[in-house]
């Protein structure tokens with residue numbers, strides 16, 4: 365296991381957008397072989413010396429696994445994600461990766477597209493930043509996967525909210541990340557578009573060699589996508605309960621099954637209890 369408590373040497377430009385980065389502690393570009401196993405061991409984070417945000421958090425995201433974090437607003441979910449991505453250092457405890465480097469992609473709530481670049485050039489940005497010149501084919505492939513082939517030459521201003529998020533997702537996936545960090549990526553979209561994008565994520569990410577940590581406020585999104593749903597307490601974030609999701613293939617009809625309804629209601633109860641609401 366490699367400890368990366370102080371692993372914050374990520375290019376600033378890459379962080380401003382939903383992009384993929386390849387780095388090591390020394391800042392050297394490398395190609396990693398497989399998805400990392402990520403462990404948070406007794407992680408503590410406090411802001412400004414007094415705002416306790418994460419309280420001895422222990423979490424294991426297995427290689428190729430998909431973990432969703434659910435919790436009240438302001439409890440520390442984004443902070444956890446930022447620490448796993450190396451954007452923030454924990455104050456105590458460790459974040460361990462099963463290998464010394466990882467290709468990490470972030471996807472934020474807003475699409476963060478560059479308005480002066482068309483879809484194709486936005487999606488190709490992480491490869492360009494990584495010094496790759498010949499990336500047209502990789503971009504075309506990922507645009508095909510997210511259903512944006514016909515929009516490749518369009519500018520962001522001419523896209524719908526859903527198309528912008530698809531572009532953002534394509535940009536996160538274009539360099540085949542081994543660790544994907546999703547922070548409420550579809551939170552601003554209508555339910556139908558969100559369902560469709562969740563189905564895209566399930567199709568694109570599941571079965572790939574990618575470890576995923578996602579933050580969401582949607583219980584049904586968490587159940588639809590994740591192998592494990594972790595319910596966090598109000599700030600400072602502690603694990604209240606974890607749910608293993610064994611619901612087989614993530615097809616749209618899954619949402620209408622009694623098993624899906626039962627799991628979402630169990631998690632809803634856990635979340636209510638975590639927020640101190642009466643049963």
Ligand SMILES: Nc1ncnc2c1ncn2[C@@H]1O[C@H](COP(=O)(O)OP(=O)(O)OP(=O)(O)O)[C@@H](O)[C@H]1O
Nearest residue numbers: 411412415417436437438439440441442443444599
């Ligand atoms: N850089 C910072 N400096 C000081 N306080 C911070 C900083 N970042 C976050 N916080 C505080 O830490 C707490 C947790 O923030 P965080 O963004 O992790 O919550 P969250 O669970 O993602 O919330 P939401 O569901 O609303 O997105 C909040 O009280 C927030 O104000």
Ligand SMILES: [Mg+2]
Nearest residue numbers: 441442443547
């Ligand atoms: Mg947040």
